[in-house]
Structures are given as C-alpha cells and as structure tokens.
Amino acid sequence: MKLLLLLLLLLPAAWTGPAPLRVALRRVVPVRSQLRAEGLLEDFLKSHRPDMFNRRFAQCFPPGTPSLRLGRSSEKIYNFMDAQYYGEISLGTPEQNFSVVFDTGSADLWVPSSYCVSQACALHRRFKAFESKSFHHDGRTFGIHYGSGHLLGVMGRDTLKIAGLTTLNQEFGESVYEPGSTFVTAKFDGVLGLGYQSLAEILGNPVFDNMVAQKIVDEPVFSFYLSRRTSTSSPEGELLLGGKDEALYTGPINWIPVTAKGYWQIKMESVAVQGVSSFCPRGCQAIVDTGTSLIAGPTNEILSLQQLIGATPTNIGEFLLDCGRLSSLPHVTFVLGGIEYTLTSEHYVRKEIFGSRELCFSGFQAMDIISPEGPLWILGDVFLTEYYSIFDKGQDRVGLARAKHPVE
Template structure:
C-alpha cells in the first residue's frame, strides 16, 4: 500500500510540474475605451500608419530594421482590440508585468525605468539596477506595430512564467513608445510566442529558451479563451501540453507551412455553406495577439455585405443587433474539417451608454507573402476553438472549446 501511495505521489508531482497554467484576464479593449470616451475618431486620424511613420521616423536610428519600406505590411498587430493578457516576472527579486501572450510575434518587451514616454509612466517599468541577475546588452531594437513603433535596448535576465523559469532570457526594455496606443493599454508589454524567424530582438524567444533549458515536459502550449469576462477562467495559457477539460472531441492537426508566424493552409471560407472565398486554398496565421478575423480587403468587403454589415466613417462595420439570429453562418475549412461561426460568435457587442452596438468581427488587412495574401485567425475564432501550438512537430491543433452555458 505504501509503495502504491509513493507511486501515485510521484505521478502527481511529475504531472503537476509538467503542465503550467497561466491565468489570462479579459478586459475591455483600447478601442472600446476610446469609443466610450468619445475619442475614437480623433485617435484613428492621428494613428494612421502612413501619417504616424512620417511623424516619428526621425526619432529612430537610421537603418532601424522595423522602419524599412514594406516592413509594416509584413507585421500587423492589432493591439487596439487585444483583450487577453497575463502576468510574468522578470529579474531577481521578481518584478511583475502584465503581457499579451502573442503568437503573432516573437519578442518579449516591457517598459524600462528609463522610458521617457507617457505610456511608460502609466505602466510598471523594469528597474534593471534592482535585479541581481540582470545582464546589460546595449544593442538597440525597434519594433513596428500596426499603430506605431517602439524603440528600446536589449537585455538578459531571469524570467518566470507561471511556475517555469527561463534563465538569461533575452528581452527588450522599451525606452520610447510614441503615440497614445500604449497609454490606454491595460497591459505593460508583449511576450511573443512565434518562431525565431519573426523576432526583431536577437536571441531565443521565450518558449525556445524554455525548450532549450528543458523547462517544459513537451514542446507544446495551448490557449483557452472565454467568451465573456464573467466566465471562469477568463482565459488560460497552458505551457507543456493540453487540458482535455477545456475542449471536446478530437484535436484536428494542421502542419505549419512557414515557420515565422504560426502559419497554416486554409482550404476555404464558406458563407451559409457556399464556398465564397479562398476556394483553391490560401494561407492563414493563427494569432492570439489579434482580436478579430482578418483577410484581404476585397474578400472581407464582400463578406461584410453577405452578413449585412454596413461601414462607418472610421472603417468599422455595424450590424443590426435585432437581426443576429437571421444572419448566415461563416465556415472556415481547415484540414478538411469545418469550423463554423454563427453570428453570436462573429459579432462583437459593446455598450455605449445604455445602447447596445453590434460590430462585425471581420477586418480587412492586406498582408502580402510569397504564398499569397494571408488571413488572420484571431480571438473571434480562437474563443470558439481551443488552440494547440506544437513546436515539436511544427503543427497547430484545434478542437471545440468548452464554454459554460450562458443563461
């Protein structure tokens, strides 16, 4: 009997250390906050990529890679709509930061105590001089986002995520975050979980470091994202495997086609059962750092018409909330398996005062790649389908997510 107890204890210890749960919080997006404050229109005017680049380009060192012509079309991040983020710790002793765990990028950065931007004053800042494990690097980096650039210096220190530790983790200390995007953000920084080829900062991305240091039992991580803030958990990142309690049915696996983003082949996109877009197949990015589902402009404009969405003067698409039950289903076919979203899934609801507004969860974004235009499967898709990212076999898996029954 004693031997059985010891065996069970060993098994429990192994399984509990192999899988690390990182709780994710869901918060109103920057876009929602701006809309509620009546500031969205002015913000979007000031943060158009072309105008933003001209205004701030002189603030960056000549030759900054992220400022190269065409770079902005290669890397699109929609942090204005980001809603899910969790906690990490850097340094010795620990310094806490909230970050977006972003499969659409590969860099880790947090604000520096030396940052001069307004955004940094409103967020937790890394104090290198207080960390006994800090290693100065000195090289500079710049990262281009869809709504601005940030500039910083590189460093190395001890990183803790959940119960896992990554030693000598390369990361960026941002010293300049122009514009207002990060001023309103509820998160401090970003932890990229894409492939090394996507990184602006030299060195191993976080999950690569964890794999190299054998911190995780399996080279796999997975995401569960809730539909509402009232759900428990609001979201969860699982490092080292999957949680069968979070999904139903088998996991459908798709091979990664290009190792940068988590890029896969999409068979087609159908509206109400009719194959309307990408009929001969196209490429898609699985991106937890983008809230919406994005695709080529011509396709998305046609899709908006098919679901009865009408454009606003700031590029969003409104839907009559009363008509949701009659709107068509939109189905994404991946690896021969159909993933169907109803209007309740692809429509975003927001309260503006006492009025409910319904917005389309589809967005036009043109990303050119050697494999053709890319679609982005963001949180609108990933909320409905549990997602698994397998670096060992370079594949992405999906299964139907389990959500509490909404009353």
C-alpha cells in the first residue's frame, strides 16, 4: 500500500507556496484476495514467477530492454497483488482522470496509453495524447519489471494535476504493452512513484521533485495515513502533499536519516519477537514503502520469524495462523532511530473470508533484496497502517509517529 507534509524546521523565507493539499486514498480488495475467491490464485502465482514470465514474454520486447536483464526484477519491489490504497490524478488539457497507486518504492509515473494492445489496458482508463493540447511527445521507450508484472511504453510530457496542484511538463510513461494477467484484475490504472530519482526508469524528474522545483508545495515533504481494516474508517487513507496533518497522529515524531537516496532507506537497529532481539542484532537497512502491503525481509530471517509466531506454510508460499489463537501470539518490535515500534497480532495478521471460513495470514513475507549495505527489510502497509509516515525530501529523512485510528 505505495499525504502532505510539514517540516519541523522552517525553510528560508524565500520559499512560498500554497497550503498542503490532501489526496484521498481509497482502500479496495487486493488482487490476491480476488484471485483466491475465484480459485485462480495458485495458477496465477505459477505463471507469473519472474523467471517464467521472462521466458514467455521476453521475445515480445525490443532486444536489450534493460528491465528484462537478469536480476532486474528485484529492483522494482512494488507488489501489485496486495496493493490496496489508490488515489486520483489527471493528465493533459483538458484533464484525463486516472486512478494510481502512490508508491514510495518506485519513482516513475505511468498510465495506460490509448495505443496499448493488451487486455489489461482495455479494462482501464487510457491516456489519449492526441486529445491533449499540452502534450509533448518524447519518442523514447521504457520498460519496467515489477516482479509480478512487466510493461513497455513510450515517454511523454504533459500537465499533471493532483488534488488541485498543477505540475507543468511532467515526464511520464504511456504503457503500450502489459503482457500477462497481472494488470487485468488490478483496480488501479497506473502508478505514481515517490522515491528518489535514481530509481526511475523514465528519464526526467519524478513527480514530487518537479512539485518542489516548481514551488507548488509549501515544503518538500509529503506524508501518508493508512486506515485500519474497519468498515467505518474515515478517511480510508490520505496523502498530504506539502506538509503533515497533526490530527492524524499522536505523540512526538521520530526522525530517521535516509541512508541511501533511492528507496526511502533507513537504518533499523533490530527486530525483536516478544522482547527478545532475534534479527539484525547488529543493525540492518530497511525501506519505508507504501507500495508493499506486507512487511518483508531476507528469506532465512522471515522463515524463522514465521516459526516464532506459529505460522505454517501453504503450498503457494503464504503462511497461515490459527485464528482462534491470535490473542496469544507474540509481539514483534522494530527498533528505528532508538525508538521501539511494536506490532501485536491484531496488527500483523491479515484476515480474509474464504467461503464460509475466516482465514488468518501472516503479514510477513520473504523477499531477498540486496543492497551495498546488505539485505533490506521492507516496512510496508502492515507497518505503516499503525504509524503515520512523513517523507522529508528537503532534509532526507523519514518521520514516524503513532497513527490515530477511530475506535469502532
């Protein structure tokens, strides 16, 4: 699951801009749950493994497409299958509306093109460049491999609007080929990346960098609030561009420096299960990522963690828990910037209704992402639902505070 910010330190007086603007995020049933309900999940997972996907579709892409190179699939960690929070943007003049995932784990903006030949594009809103008076053709191509989905497209520039903020000459991608069925079931049209420019496949400034450069936000900061899974949550989620919303969190903000400017990567001191430091005791690196629903970590450590919380594997790589034992499951604590962030089983267990049964799945998943600083952990929406997150581009830091949730 990939909100506007206010910096603690004032910027120079020369900085001017409008008040922070809110982007409403809506929460929907993720693709994984839809496929499970339709009995299609197992076949989907088999056919969309990155290695099999490459063998099947590599010949459909231009020779030498960078994103099809061996190992590239791990570089874009966005997880379409579990995405839940989407918001609206518009491109072009007159405006053309699209639903996108706001993803801090990538840096590109793309939407389907009217020239797209894939089934997925036919089921989503498509950008009509010929109808926009402000569109500028680029001509270069790009490819993005997200692991569970791949797309190919062409680049362009146009006027982008988000929650009343207008960004001129924004570089973006028009996807013209989305093979496989990954995007067919997805409720969103595209993705808007909020990571650092070094993550981008599309040349040019990412969206938020352009907002800062064009001085259309008060401060170079944005923030996220994600609701819990309740029927009365309001808002379902919120992205604040240009500040933070003090009404959506409680207590002090813990600021943690970014250690590498690609993902929003920070240092994590340790991970403890029921108070016992079990993982990365000498410190490790973590990504704060709205585009990943679960909490991910190196395979060996996550398998050990699953055992410690009593989760058992299924034949398709998920981990089940006994719904009747949730109250007795251990707490899992992440230490970031010297502060403990504790999740109870109510926080890290995902509940789904399958037929007449309630199933309880672990909110932890194995994902091996190697960086120069070592294996990375990913703090996705399971974590970010409990903690309001603030992304400060001006001072290259991430702020975390306890999120406020309504009581049912």
